[in-house]
Amino acid sequence: xxxxxxxxxxxxxxxxxxxxxxxxxxxxxxxxxxxxxxxxxxxxxxxxxxxxxxxxxxxxxxxxxxxxxxxxxxxxxxxxxxxxxxxxxxxxxxxxxxxxxxxxxxxxxxxxxxxxxxxxxxxxxxxxxxxxxxxxxxxxxxxxxxxxxxxxxxxxxxxxxxxxxxxxxxxxxxxxxxxxxxxxxxxxxxxxxxxxxxxxxxxxxxxxxxxxxxxxxxxxxxxxxxxxxxxxxxxxxxxxxxxxxxxxxx
Amino acid sequence: xxxxxxxxxxxxxxxxxxxxxxxxxxxxxxxxxxxxxxxxxxxxxxxxxxxxxxxxxxxxxxxxxxxxxxxxxxxxxxxxxxxxxxxxxxxxxxxxxxxxxxxxxxxxxxxxxxxxxxxxxxxxxxxxxxxxxxxxxxxxxxxxxxxxxxxxxxxxxxxxxxxxxxxxxxxxxxxxxxxxxxxxxxxxxxxxxxxxxxxxxxxxxxxxxxxxxxxxxxxxxxxxxxxxxxxxxxxxxxxxxxxxxxxxxxxxxxxxxxxxxxxxxxxxxxxxxxxxxxxxxxxxxxxxxxxxxxxxxxxxxxxxxxxxxxxxxxxxxxxxxxxxxxxxxxxxxxx
Ligand SMILES: [Fe+2]
Ligand SMILES: [Fe+2]
Ligand SMILES: [Fe+2]
Numbered sequence: 001x002x003x004x005x006x007x008x009x010x011x012x013x014x015x016x017x018x019x020x021x022x023x024x025x026x027x028x029x030x031x032x033x034x035x036x037x038x039x040x041x042x043x044x045x046x047x048x049x050x051x052x053x054x055x056x057x058x059x060x061x062x063x064x065x066x067x068x069x070x071x072x073x074x075x076x077x078x079x080x081x082x083x084x085x086x087x088x089x090x091x092x093x094x095x096x097x098x099x100x101x102x103x104x105x106x107x108x109x110x111x112x113x114x115x116x117x118x119x120x121x122x123x124x125x126x127x128x129x130x131x132x133x134x135x136x137x138x139x140x141x142x143x144x145x146x147x148x149x150x151x152x153x154x155x156x157x158x159x160x161x162x163x164x165x166x167x168x169x170x171x172x173x174x175x176x177x178x179x180x181x182x183x184x185x186x187x188x189x190x191x192x193x194x195x196x197x198x199x200x201x202x203x204x205x206x207x208x209x210x211x212x213x214x215x216x217x218x219x220x221x222x223x224x225x226x227x228x229x230x231x232x233x234x235x236x237x238x239x240x241x242x243x244x245x246x247x248x249x250x
Numbered sequence: 251x252x253x254x255x256x257x258x259x260x261x262x263x264x265x266x267x268x269x270x271x272x273x274x275x276x277x278x279x280x281x282x283x284x285x286x287x288x289x290x291x292x293x294x295x296x297x298x299x300x301x302x303x304x305x306x307x308x309x310x311x312x313x314x315x316x317x318x319x320x321x322x323x324x325x326x327x328x329x330x331x332x333x334x335x336x337x338x339x340x341x342x343x344x345x346x347x348x349x350x351x352x353x354x355x356x357x358x359x360x361x362x363x364x365x366x367x368x369x370x371x372x373x374x375x376x377x378x379x380x381x382x383x384x385x386x387x388x389x390x391x392x393x394x395x396x397x398x399x400x401x402x403x404x405x406x407x408x409x410x411x412x413x414x415x416x417x418x419x420x421x422x423x424x425x426x427x428x429x430x431x432x433x434x435x436x437x438x439x440x441x442x443x444x445x446x447x448x449x450x451x452x453x454x455x456x457x458x459x460x461x462x463x464x465x466x467x468x469x470x471x472x473x474x475x476x477x478x479x480x481x482x483x484x485x486x487x488x489x490x491x492x493x494x495x496x497x498x499x500x501x502x503x504x505x506x507x508x509x510x511x512x513x514x515x516x517x518x519x520x521x522x523x524x525x526x527x528x529x530x531x532x533x534x535x536x537x538x539x540x541x542x543x544x545x546x547x548x549x550x551x552x553x554x555x556x557x558x559x560x561x562x563x564x565x566x567x568x569x570x571x572x573x574x575x576x577x578x579x580x581x582x583x584x585x
Pocket of ligand 1: 337
């Protein structure tokens, strides 16, 4: 597979899968304000995914559009990070995951603004504004939960324990990512680790959460299509219509 | 729907004749009543009930459509549906705020909903079984809501009227979007067309019930009309809806499941309109009284979201308190 195509597809899958997960909250959030905020975030991510899939399809040059890429691949061809496919769990889990991920993506999109791929640079310019809001929103919740009640602090710790294994994968470099660095298309994500740690730990201090930014996780494999057990169920939902009624316009 | 809100409302008032006459004069002069104005207790009570039930309808209405967000067939449809369901949440928020100006809290209203004491539109007690239902709901349910809400933009109570102006713009966007989904199906493959027809067959009668009981069986309609909370009767609005919708169904090549439906040139003072068959009011009352297909599930889901979220709301409150205390302490130290 072409490295450029693969790279853009990975990014598209990350945004789609997290957008899908967050959209599951719609109508079930802890308060009406969050029933507006969470779909808003999901919409941002799905919007980014759409632009990225369209771009990936153009790079590939086989005429696949956003929906063919988003809906019609077998599970192992999805290349998203494992952290985004994890089940939502409780609100602490959802918000801490978003905080970890969005804090990473904020640094990532900043670097992407100067990508030699002008389409990606353009997407980054839009995404950066959105992801800043995602960071702000999730960080505020991490602080409220960490420095809220005993129960909320305990739930935030539990969420941390569930998620810590998954953060390192965000920074992993492989041949595809190195090719993109060489071509001036994408950043060296290893170089983002220290800024990410500093950002995360500053918020943890405000949240009175006695933890380090998790950078030694052992879970990885999403970039090679090796997903968790939950991914098949997510795809069963996502692909339901396209698989049941192939080849129709909706 | 929102006029169903008046079912069982107690609109009796005890104010003096003179007070009531002066209030009625303001209403007749088309003056808007604002939250700090004096108003009969019955007027306040009727509005709290109606606006509260309207707000609950928006919130409960997020559930049937939300049921298809993760399964929407394309990314464009998924984004549009998410945005639509989010809009409904926004409508709920403006409406709760409008009701709060009358001296009732959002929390109180929510608790009444969860306790089964407050109603919401009967239509949301029907399930969404196919993707076509997402189109049908936009086309017909939002369409019926608009029919009802356009006159509410001139409601005598200012905050409600203003909320409706904002809401109506979005509802008509939802209606067009829903119609476009159904159109895509109606022009699609035979199985898509069948999906659209099957959906219309299930939703048609429940949608007509959204306008509430016949005028002859509606106890509180007259007082609400005099107070200009309502501008048209249930039957008038239902007739307008049928007249507007039948040509749309014909254009789609879909058939409304009513063998008695017939153009009547005499109707509407000779302008013509449709005669339509008898509504199954037993079904309507069954659903209103809690025995619809999804009544239990809708309230269970709302209650679950609320109960599961309790610790989150408590955390937010506790944190705000801690922050305020810390700020006060810092200020004291500085002095
Ligand atoms: Fe609405
Ligand atoms: Fe509405
Ligand atoms: Fe709507």
